[in-house]
Amino acid sequence: xxxxxxxxxxxxxxxxxxxxxxxxxxxxxxxxxxxxxxxxxxxxxxxxxxxxxxxxxxxxxxxxxxxxxxxxxxxxxxxxxxxxxxxxxxxxxxxxxxxxxxxxxxxxxxxxxxxxxxxxxxxxxxxxxxxxxxxxxxxxxxxxxxxxxxxxxxxxxxxxxxxxxxxxxxxxxxxxxxxxxxxxxxxxxxxxxxxxxxxxxxxxxxxxxxxxxxxxxxxxxxxxxxxxxxxxxxxxxxxxxxxxxxxxxxxxxxxxxxxxxxxxxxxxxxxxxxxxxxxxxxxxxxxxxxxxxxxxxxxxxxxxxxxxxxxxxxxxxxxxxxxxxxxxxxxxxxxxxxxxxxxxxxxxxxxxxxxxxxxxxxxxxxxxxxxxxxxxxxxxxxxxxxxxxxxxxxxxxxxxxxxxxxxxxxxxxxxxxxxxxxxxxxxxxxxxxxxxxxxxxxxxxxxxxxxxxxxxxxxxxxxxxxxxxxxxxxxxxxxxxxxxxxxxxxxxxxxxxxxxxxxxxxxxxxxxxxxxxxxxxxxxxxxxxxxxxxxxxxxxxxxxxxxxxxxxxxxxxxxxxxxxxxxxxxxxxxxxxxxxxxxxxxxxxxxxxxxxxxxxxxxxxxxxxxxxxxxxxxxxxxxxxxx
Numbered sequence: 016x017x018x019x020x021x022x023x024x025x026x027x028x029x030x031x032x033x034x035x036x037x038x039x040x041x042x043x044x045x046x047x048x049x050x051x052x053x054x055x056x057x058x059x060x061x062x063x064x065x066x067x068x069x070x071x072x073x074x075x076x077x078x079x080x081x082x083x084x085x086x087x088x089x090x091x092x093x094x095x096x097x098x099x100x101x102x103x104x105x106x107x108x109x110x111x112x113x114x115x116x117x118x119x120x121x122x123x124x125x126x127x128x129x130x131x132x133x134x135x136x137x138x139x140x141x142x143x144x145x146x147x148x149x150x151x152x153x154x155x156x157x158x159x160x161x162x163x164x165x166x167x168x169x170x171x172x173x174x175x176x177x178x179x180x181x182x183x184x185x186x187x188x189x190x191x192x193x194x195x196x197x198x199x200x201x202x203x204x205x206x207x208x209x210x211x212x213x214x215x216x217x218x219x220x221x222x223x224x225x226x227x228x229x230x231x232x233x234x235x236x237x238x239x240x241x242x243x244x245x246x247x248x249x250x251x252x253x254x255x256x257x258x259x260x261x262x263x264x265x266x267x268x269x270x271x272x273x274x275x276x277x278x279x280x281x282x283x284x285x286x287x288x289x290x291x292x293x294x295x296x297x298x299x300x301x302x303x304x305x306x307x308x309x310x311x312x313x314x315x316x317x318x319x320x321x322x323x324x325x326x327x328x329x330x331x332x333x334x335x336x337x338x339x340x341x342x343x344x345x346x347x348x349x350x351x352x353x354x355x356x357x358x359x360x361x362x363x364x365x366x367x368x369x370x371x372x373x374x375x376x377x378x379x380x381x382x383x384x385x386x387x388x389x390x391x392x393x394x395x396x397x398x399x400x401x402x403x404x405x406x407x408x409x410x411x412x413x414x415x416x417x418x419x420x421x422x423x424x425x426x427x428x429x430x431x432x433x434x435x436x437x438x439x440x441x442x443x444x445x446x447x448x449x450x451x452x453x454x455x456x457x458x459x460x461x462x463x464x465x466x467x468x469x470x471x472x473x474x475x476x477x478x479x480x481x482x483x484x485x486x487x488x489x490x491x492x493x494x495x496x497x498x499x500x501x502x503x504x505x506x507x508x509x510x511x512x513x514x515x516x517x518x519x520x521x522x523x524x525x526x527x528x529x530x531x532x533x534x535x536x537x538x539x540x541x542x543x544x545x546x547x548x549x550x551x552x553x554x555x556x557x558x559x560x561x562x563x564x565x566x567x568x569x570x571x572x573x574x575x576x577x578x579x580x581x582x583x584x585x586x587x588x589x590x591x592x593x594x595x596x597x598x599x600x601x602x603x604x605x606x607x608x609x610x611x612x613x614x615x616x617x618x619x620x621x622x623x624x625x626x627x628x629x630x631x632x633x634x635x636x637x638x639x640x641x642x
Contacts, residue, residue, distance in 0.1 A: 484532030
């Protein structure tokens with residue numbers, strides 16, 4: 016009985032460690048709600064959705080699988096070859112046989128290395144193609160979301176989804192999934208080879224398999240939780256940076272650098288702690304797998320050495336030195352895939368966590384969608400009608416209350432009213448940036464919901480108060496990457512008076528535009544916005560507070576541009592400066608989401624109502640300011 020004490024000691028240690036982690040796992044499950052460890056999407060569902068992107072490249076993966084067979088063959092046959100070389104020592108030694116085995120081993124190794132290299136190249140290229148397709152689909156889906164949905168999602172979170180999270184998924188395609196399949200075949204092949212060599216030692220190795228499965232399942236749960244916290248921390252920091260780097264000027268103006276630094280430090284420490292927990296989980300998992308490997312080697316050396324010395328046979332098989340040597344290598348080949356899995360467990364869990372977050376974005380259904388019977392519209396005349404329109408951003412808090420009006424084609428209509436009266440909301444509804452709750456909006460007698468969104472917006476040109484310019488050149492910001500000749504661009508720039516400053520620049524249309532156009536004045540950015548709108552030949556033009564933040568000198572140029580643009584087609588204007596809308600065909604005065612007055616400038620002044628009071632007040636202010 017004493018001769019089995021070493022085996023009992025090894026078994027006892029493995030059993031105690033297993034019991035400890037089973038209890039830890041049970042405790043974690045009981046506190047599932049308390050620690051916020053939720054499983055929103057199953058691994059099988061994640062893999063199924065990711066494989067959709069791999070399907071177009073199935074031939075590449077089949078080729079990789081073929082190359083993989085050579086490296087698998089090396090892992091399975093190399094221990095047997097080494098064992099045969101060991102057997103030659105005690106047999107009549109033949110140099111010819113040694114050369115034969117060495118040559119076979121070297122040939123197998125070279126083919127395995129070449130196939131592994133080719134496999135890596137093909138996988139990397141395929142993985143990058145899959146990554147590009149995933150990013151493009153994700154970006155396209157984000158573009159389809161409504162304004163309201165985009166307002167609810169922090170920009171930093173979207174940036175993280177498109178960059179960091181897709182990178183983690185790329186590793187899954189280029190490394191993890193293929194290696195998992197390879198490791199499964201290696202484990203099966205090694206088990207078959209060991210069974211052919213010796214039943215007794217194979218059964219001994221199989222005794223450790225349940226513990227491997229147990230440890231993997233337990234740490235899979237802990238690892239998933241740790242990785243979610245890392246992903247959440249990374250997203251939180253990216254969101255914080257996106258917002259605060261954009262608003263750094265405000266932070267400096269109000270001397271809040273230390274306050275913001277304290278906020279960043281708190282988020283940074285949370286991420287650091289999450290990373291430490293992740294490392295801690297992994298630092299326990301891999302040593303446990305290695306402990307099982309060492310335990311199996313110790314049992315092999317004990318049973319094999321004892322059986323060989325005592326010349327013990329089991330199930331009709333005799334232990335020989337070559338069998339022991341081969342088994343020693345086979346045990347390594349058996350545990351190496353599991354240890355590789357332990358090393359790749361980080362990436363596996365990272366990919367699953369990232370995929371879950373990406374698919375959360377994909378699962379957001381766009382609130383503004385084309386109706387099934389929506390049609391393309393080639394031309395819009397510009398007749399617009401609101402019929403008893405009700406709209407609220409927040410349910411129950413109406414911004415527009417039964418608004419009804421008509422706009423004739425080629426007319427210029429202005430909307431006037433206090434802040435929050437619903438002026439800008441009307442312009443947003445016409446382009447279907449939001450959908451109304453009640454009523455109807457008609458374009459040329461057709462409900463806008465019966466027109467495809469892309470077709471509808473193509474006929475509108477929008478000029479906003481806060482002009483957004485992209486990094487690039489003046490040309491790229493005007494044409495928005497469409498192929499438009501420079502002659503046409505400059506003709507439009509001259510038409511809206513933007514040529515007055517473009518011609519003074521060193522590089523003209525090729526002048527660099529920095530982030531958000533901060534190397535141009537507000538007036539210059541507005542003139543570029545006018546040029547960008549006109550060059551795309553819209554049927555209806557929308558100006559939302561386009562003259563609110565400009566200097567007096569530039570206002571003269573913009574006023575001249577506005578008078579020219581009024582002759583192009585239908586124009587809808589929201590303006591606080593009433594002097595800019597005096598020539599409008601109709602002025603609609605709004606208050607608390609309702610129309611209180613409408614008419615021409617002279618008609619409204621004659622009524623001496625709300626518009627008259629607004630105009631008189633603004634006129635006195637401008638008179639005092641000029642004095």
